Amino acid sequence: MPVMSRVEAAFCRSAPWRAFTGRIVVPWVLRGEDLAGEVLEIGSGAGANAAVIAETQPQASITATDLDPTMVTAARARLAKYGTRATVAEADSTRLPFDDDHFDAAVSLLMLHHVIDWEAAIRELARVVRPGGRVVGYDLIATRGARLIHLADRSPHRLLSPNELCGSLIASGFHDVDVNPALGGLVARFHATAGPAL
Ligand SMILES: C[S@@+](CC[C@H](N)C(=O)[O-])C[C@H]1O[C@@H](n2cnc3c(N)ncnc32)[C@H](O)[C@@H]1O
Secondary structure, X not given: XXXXXXXXXXXXXXXXXXXXXXXXXXXXXXXXXXXXXXXXXXOOOOXXXXXXXXXXXXXXXXXXXXXXXXXXXXXXXXXXXXXXXXXXXXXXXXXXXXXXXXXXXXXXXXXXXXXXXXXXXHHHHHHHEEEEEEEEEEEEEOOHHHHHHHHHHOOOOOOEOHHHHHHHHHHOOOEEEEEEEEOOOOEEEEEEEOOOOO
């Protein structure tokens, strides 16, 4: 099964989307939080978000990962200029090729709804982010509009609700979980801390 439809994949690689997600979405998701150490991005697409993180978070090294080889190639080209501060790997977010507690933080931007078993991706984030590390992101909520867009577009998807996302983060062992609907309920922004509360 394709990861996304050709139309949506092309849109995610387009210059307007890259500018929007990099300049507007990343600061909005981070809410002023700094990222430091080894940072993982799952479903990183063409690498626009990872490039902004490499540019604006001097304490961070970013590992951008995506299941789609075309996205990986685009991200590699985009991130090459950051040298060892940005690496790219082809990886399925439900089976990440990284050791337990490998990362200090992780980012997931508008990708979970394309992972049919998105709960498995959350469990993998809980596994690879060290206790105390932050996971931040946002995703589409299961609204009528989101359903219609994806039916027309035909990308494989399984939309989530804020309650399901919150429950999955807690069930996977995160604490300080915060899931907030935004943009009139179209998306949910989330923040969580890996491992048990001290
Ligand atoms: C809507 S795009 C968003 C891309 C990027 N995060 C952004 O904000 O521009 C969703 C991305 O998730 C990737 N993806 C879908 N399923 C995946 C999976 N199981 N593991 C890793 N990446 C996946 C797709 O290839 C695509 O690049």
